Amino acid sequence: MYNKEDKILIIGAGGQIGIELAQELSLLYGSSNVIAADVKPIPVLSNNPFEKLDVLDKDALLNVVKKHGVSHVYLLAALLSATGEQNPMFAWKLNMEGLFNVLELAKEKHITKVYWPSSIAVFGPTTPKVNTPQYTVMEPSTIYGISKQAGERWCEWYHNKFGVDVRSLRYPGLIGWKSAPGGGTTDYAVHIFHEALKNKSYECFLSENTALPMMHMEDAIRATIEIMHVPAENVKIRGSYNLAGISFTPKEIAEEIKKHIPEFNITYKPDFRQQIADSWPQSIDESYAQKDWGWKQNYNLITLVDNMLQNLA
Ligand code: SER
Numbered sequence: 609m610y611n612k613e614d615k616i617l618i619i620g621a622g623g624q625i626g627i628e629l630a631q632e633l634s635l636l637y638g639s640s641n642v643i644a645a646d647v648k649p650i651p652v653l654s655n656n657p658f659e660k661l662d663v664l665d666k667d668a669l670l671n672v673v674k675k676h677g678v679s680h681v682y683l684l685a686a687l688l689s690a691t692g693e694q695n696p697m698f699a700w701k702l703n704m705e706g707l708f709n710v711l712e713l714a715k716e717k718h719i720t721k722v723y724w725p726s727s728i729a730v731f732g733p734t735t736p737k738v739n740t741p742q743y744t745v746m747e748p749s750t751i752y753g754i755s756k757q758a759g760e761r762w763c764e765w766y767h768n769k770f771g772v773d774v775r776s777l778r779y780p781g782l783i784g785w786k787s788a789p790g791g792g793t794t795d796y797a798v799h800i801f802h803e804a805l806k807n808k809s810y811e812c813f814l815s816e817n818t819a820l821p822m823m824h825m826e827d828a829i830r831a832t833i834e835i836m837h838v839p840a841e842n843v844k845i846r847g848s849y850n851l852a853g854i855s856f857t858p859k860e861i862a863e864e865i866k867k868h869i870p871e872f873n874i875t876y877k878p879d880f881r882q883q884i885a886d887s888w889p890q891s892i893d894e895s896y897a898q899k900d901w902g903w904k905q906n907y908n909l910i911t912l913v914d915n916m917l918q919n920l921a
Pocket residue numbers: 688689690726727728729752779780781782791792793794795
C-alpha cells in the first residue's frame with residue numbers, strides 16, 4: 609500500500625494540518641521521502657527536506673517536483689474562512705490558482721496523485737443543517753467556502769476530463785495538540801484548551817449554543833492517509849467526501865473540560881465569526897465515506913477532551 613518509491617510533497621506543510629500530516633507520512637515513507645514546502649521554514653519538521661515555495665509560482669513548483677521526483681502532492685496552502693473574509697481577493701487567488709497549478713502538474717503527468725482538502729464551509733445558510741447530506745443545496749457565503757465549492761468542481765472536472773487522480777475530504781473543524789490553527793471559525797475549539805490550562809478561563813468568539821462539526825486531528829490525518837491509499841475505483845466521489853466528526857457547542861465542550869478542570873470558566877463574546885458559524889451545518893452525514901472506502905472515526909467528545917488536556921498539560 610505504501611510504495612517506498614513514492615515521493616511526497618506537502619505544500620503548506622507548516623500549517624495546522626501540514627505538520628501532523630508530514631509527521632505521519634514520514635513514519636510510512638521515511639522522512640527523506642516527504643518533502644515539506646512552505647513560504648517559511650518549519651523548525652519542527654527538521655528531519656524532512658524543506659523547500660521554500662510559494663504555490664502561486666508555477667515554475668518554482670515544477671522545479672521542486674522535478675528536483676525531488678515528486679509523485680504525490682498534498683496541497684494544504686490556503687487562507688481559511690475568517691482571514692479569507694478580511695482578504696477576499698488574495699484568498700480567492702491563493703485557494704484557486706494554487707489548486708490549478710497542482711492539478712495542471714497532474715494533468716501533464718509530472719505527478720500521479722493529488723490530495724486537496726475541502727471543508728464544511730462549502731455549505732451555506734440554505735443547506736439543511738442537521739445530518740447534512742453529501743448531495744444537497746450548497747450556497748456558501750464566505751470566500752473560503754466559495755473557493756472550496758468551486759475547487760471541488762474543478763477537481764471533479766480534471767478527473768473526468770483528464771483522469772487526474774485527485775482525492776478530497778470535507779474536513780470539519782480540526783482539533784489537535786501538536787500544531788496551532790490559524791484564521792478559521794472553528795479555531796475556538798483549539799484555543800479553549802490552551803486557555804483552560806493556562807488561565808482557567810476562556811472568552812469564546814462564538815455564542816454558547818453554536819453547534820459545529822469538529823474532528824480530532826488524529827482522525828483527520830488517518831482519513832487523509834486512508835483515502836489516498838485505497839484503490840482508485842473505491843474513490844467514487846471526485847469532488848469531496850463529507851466527514852461527520854463530532855458535533856458540539858462551546859457550552860458542551862466547556863462542560864466536558866470542567867470535568868477535568870472544575871474552576872474553568874467560559875464567557876461568550878461573539879464577533880464576525882458568529883455569522884460564518886451560523887451559516888454552516890450542525891452535523892454531517894458521512895455515509896458515502898463509510899460505504900466507499902470504509903471510513904470510521906475513533907474519537908468522541910469525551911475522548912477528544914481527555915486526549916487534548918493530557919497532551920497539552
Ligand atoms: N476550520 C475551517 C475554518 O474554520 C473550516 O474548514 O475556516
